[in-house]
Amino acid sequence: MSVLIQGSQLRALLLGVRVDRATDTLPQTTTEALFNITGGRVAVTSLVGEVTTAIGAGTTPDAKLIYNPTATGTSFDLCTAVSIASDAVGQQYYIAGSVASPGALLVGGAVGQSNAVFDMPLVLSEGDIELNMDESVTGSVTWTLTYIPLDDGASVAATAV
Numbered sequence: 001m002s003v004l005i006q007g008s009q010l011r012a013l014l015l016g017v018r019v020d021r022a023t024d025t026l027p028q029t030t031t032e033a034l035f036n037i038t039g040g041r042v043a044v045t046s047l048v049g050e051v052t053t054a055i056g057a058g059t060t061p062d063a064k065l066i067y068n069p070t071a072t073g074t075s076f077d078l079c080t081a082v083s084i085a086s087d088a089v090g091q092q093y094y095i096a097g098s099v100a101s102p103g104a105l106l107v108g109g110a111v112g113q114s115n116a117v118f119d120m121p122l123v124l125s126e127g128d129i130e131l132n133m134d135e136s137v138t139g140s141v142t143w144t145l146t147y148i149p150l151d152d153g154a155s156v157a158a159t160a161v
Helices: 007-015
Strands: 017-025 031-038 042-053 062-069 092-097 102-107 117-124 127-133 140-149 155-158
Touching: 007 017, 007 140, 017 031, 017 042, 017 155, 031 062, 031 140, 042 127, 042 155, 062 102, 127 140, 140 155
Parallel strands: none
Antiparallel strands: 017 140, 031 127, 031 155, 042 092, 042 117, 042 140, 062 127, 092 102
């Protein structure tokens, strides 16, 4: 008898382990950790945020994702910043490019649309993936990350909301 691979099993084969971070208000003119990588290196295969409470207008509230290593080293941008002013519920965010040449934090073309799967996974060591907001603005976003552990014991966990 054959067994069909379905839903979450197929996603796990293609993208790896899924980690969801509960919806949370945006950090106010500061940086907040979204995910924590422990136990070694991981290959991040996708990362997408979805607006759950509409984003306020602000003047030009720019958002970007940052990698902050646990070991001695300097944090670096995973993408360049983009304004998320007045984004509607269901709008999705994702990043493009590579660590060597990061693209902008991208906003899906329409509510509920994004291209969040990376062409080339981001290989990151122990540390945090953080969201930086350069302005205080209302709104909430939930985040989903998928990864494949490269080292035995490596994992990613969502930070507490």
